[in-house]
Amino acid sequence: MNKSILATLLLLACFAACKTDKKTESQTTEGGQSTPAASTAPAFNADSAYNYVAQQVAFGPRVPNTPAHVRGGDYLVAKLKQFGFAVTEQKFAAKTWDGKTLNARNIIGSLNPQATKRIVLASHWDSRPRSDQDTTEADRTDPVLAANDGASGVGVLLELARAIQQAKAKPTVGIDIVFFDAEDWGDGDKAVGDKEPGSDFDYIGFCLGSRHWAKNPVPATKAYYGILLDMVGAKGATFAKEGYSMQYAPSIVNQVWQTASQLGYSQFFVDTPGGAITDDHIAPNLIAKIPMIDIIHTNPQTGGFFHAWHTNEDTMDNIDRATLKAVGQTLLQTLYNE
Secondary structure (H helix, E strand, O other): OHHHHHHHHHHHHHHHHHHHHHHOOEEEOOOOOEEEOOOOOOOOOHHHHHHHHHHHHHOOOOOOOOHHHHHHHHHHHHHHHHOOOEEEEEEEEEEOOOOOEEEEEEEEEEEOOOOOOEEEEEEEOOOOOOOOOOOOHHHOOOOOOOHHHHHHHHHHHHHHHHHHHHOOOOOOOEEEEEEEOOOOOOOOOOOOOOOOOOOOOOOOOOOHHHHHHHHOOOOOOOOOEEEEEEOOOEOOOOOOEOHHHHHHOHHHHHHHHHHHHHOOOOOOOOOOEOOOOOOOOHHHHHOOOOOEEEEEOOOOOOOOOOOOOOOOOOOHHHEOHHHHHHHHHHHHHHHHHO
């Protein structure tokens, strides 16, 4: 009799365990239907991302037509190849508002090339040629070191690439990392009248690399959506829901912000409307017709950018591992949710 009871209890325990295991493979929707559960993303290493930012800054300002720019670009190409990405260097001559010609290159790394569903992750990698927002007038002609305004987004994407390479489980979607060049040469006080057909945006010399890429996308397969990173490394950064992102791709914004909230990063990804900002996500939306959002550090109270924007103070002193972690882990989980 005792053996019979024991056998019954063991069967019930096994049945319960099987039910528990099955439940981890799916999640129930409000309508009662089960859908596949999201895969857990690999851990994002903030120390590693910080080092990738520092290595870029060590080259000096990556201003187009300078040796530091060449060395910085070569470094990015080498790192993407090291992490298993197929790399395309999209070289082009960029005409600036002040009559200069920039020897520029967009750097594109592609993973899982056979996937038809692709997601673009982007950041600009060049530095601004002048610190026009510096409080010291004598310093306003100096190039910006661009630790946050450029290198932080690139550092996050390099660590994301490394984390995916090291992970046992890979995302099922295709991933295209695009480092845009010649983003930061423009002059906000001068307009050149160079608008895209049907566009309300005057680029005034900014975002030259993203415009070139949007007209000549690599890879040619149209992406499902895109995420742009800009100034994503400063201590206490806040990322509001940028205006044009909400206009062109509100569902993607809400998806990313919800993921951040689930991971405990709501203090960074704040649930508040942000200003509409001309940035590298505009051309992909308007020209390539790829819904792309912008994760960009803005001040909800003033509407301005982070305090060292376009100044000599945009150095490694501003870069915070906690912010890099919040952005990088959110991006990784967003990819694995797909």
